[in-house]
Amino acid sequence: MTEKKLKDIKRIAVFTSGGDAPGMNAAIRAIVRNAVHNDLHIYGIMRGYEGMIDGNIKRLETTDVSNIIHRGGTILKTARSQRFMTPEGRKKAYENLVDNDIDALIAIGGNGTFTGATKFIEEYPDFPVIGIPGTIDNDLYGTDFTIGFDTAVNTSIQAVDKIRDTADSHNRLFFVEVMGRHSGFIALHTAIGGGAGGVLIPEEDTSIDDLVRLLKRGAKRAKLFSIVIVAEGNHMGTVYDIAKKVEAEINLYDDIKVTVIGHLQRGGSPSAFDRVLSSVLGFSAVEGLLAGKSGVMAGIKNNTIHYTPFLEAISKSKPLNKDLLRMSHILAQ
Ligand code: F6P
Numbered sequence: 001m002t003e004k005k006l007k008d009i010k011r012i013a014v015f016t017s018g019g020d021a022p023g024m025n026a027a028i029r030a031i032v033r034n035a036v037h038n039d040l041h042i043y044g045i046m047r048g049y050e051g052m053i054d055g056n057i058k059r060l061e062t063t064d065v066s067n068i069i070h071r072g073g074t075i076l077k078t079a080r081s082q083r084f085m086t087p088e089g090r091k092k093a094y095e096n097l098v099d100n101d102i103d104a105l106i107a108i109g110g111n112g113t114f115t116g117a118t119k120f121i122e123e124y125p126d127f128p129v130i131g132i133p134g135t136i137d138n139d140l141y142g143t144d145f146t147i148g149f150d151t152a153v154n155t156s157i158q159a160v161d162k163i164r165d166t167a168d169s170h171n172r173l174f175f176v177e178v179m180g181r182h183s184g185f186i187a188l189h190t191a192i193g194g195g196a197g198g199v200l201i202p203e204e205d206t207s208i209d210d211l212v213r214l215l216k217r218g219a220k221r222a223k224l225f226s227i228v229i230v231a232e233g234n235h236m237g238t239v240y241d242i243a244k245k246v247e248a249e250i251n252l253y254d255d256i257k258v259t260v261i262g263h264l265q266r267g268g269s270p271s272a273f274d275r276v277l278s279s280v281l282g283f284s285a286v287e288g289l290l291a292g293k294s295g296v297m298a299g300i301k302n303n304t305i306h307y308t309p310f311l312e313a314i315s316k317s318k319p320l321n322k323d324l325l326r327m328s329h330i331l332a333q
Pocket of ligand 1: 019080110135136137179180181232266
């Protein structure tokens with residue numbers, strides 16, 4: 001972790017990177033407003049690390065962030081940059097930041113974003129960088145919640161409610177795939193809040209036999225339809241493969257259907273929770289920079305701001321709440 005003295009930081013730049021998440025705009029707004037409050041000049045870098053490499057950097061005024069708190073996506077756009085993974089890309093980015101007299105960076109993103117930031121700080125240790133966790137996956141160590149997770153879960157649960165109507169009407173089994181490449185947070189919360197009959201997540205080994213047993217137990221109790229939530233990163237294969245395998249084993253329902261909610265989960269107006277979380281984290285990122293912090297992610301644990309080193313945030317895995325998982329299995333029966 002490096003430190004840069006308060007007097008050195010006059011111009012900071014913010015960017016969003018990786019998958020967009022509802023609430024990123026609320027975070028940008030909080031960063032701009034708190035920076036202006038502290039007499040800093042604030043800049044927006046377009047399309048994440050791509051814009052840093054291309055020099056796509058523009059001044060942000062307080063009015064530029066008016067009327068965005070309720071908007072999904074990111075006004076700064078985003079990208080998954082391959083070029084920033086190379087030393088040449090990072091050198092170009094550094095040169096552009098220096099050319100624009102930028103003193104410090106605020107990165108809003110997930111694991112890939114902070115992996116890039118960690119490499120950048122290793123090579124340019126005099127350049128302060130603070131991160132804010134922005135990903136619907138909620139898979140970052142060092143924060144109880146990431147920006148966008150709550151909205152994504154609300155979106156998924158609304159979809160499951162609708163699927164429930166048609167599943168019930170037709171006595172059908174539905175497999176509903178939600179996002180989460182490496183983690184089951186969205187799936188678990190959707191399963192609990194959506195009253196699902198089962199959940200398949202990367203953090204737990206479940207077999208087709210386990211799943212069939214669970215569904216048969218439900219059918220014995222006169223369950224005529226069921227909904228199973230499948231995290232995209234589960235270990236049993238694609239949601240279509242799983243549905244086919246289960247279909248070969250049971251004859252309890254009139255039909256088996258698959259719904260992939262997909263990128264619907266990434267868009268939409270952020271929930272009240274995400275707007276407040278994003279505002280708090282954006283505000284705290286500026287406070288952190290001014291307090292001389294760098295190489296850390298501002299997160300929230302037990303309603304308190306915590307700054308976790310990037311290295312920890314990207315290398316430690318955030319455990320699922322095992323009690324919640326156990327509860328979801330019991331409530332699914
Ligand atoms: O990391 C967020 C996320 O939405 C994952 O849940 C999902 O697997 C991935 O991004 C999809 O990324 P893309 O939009 O680049 O296909």
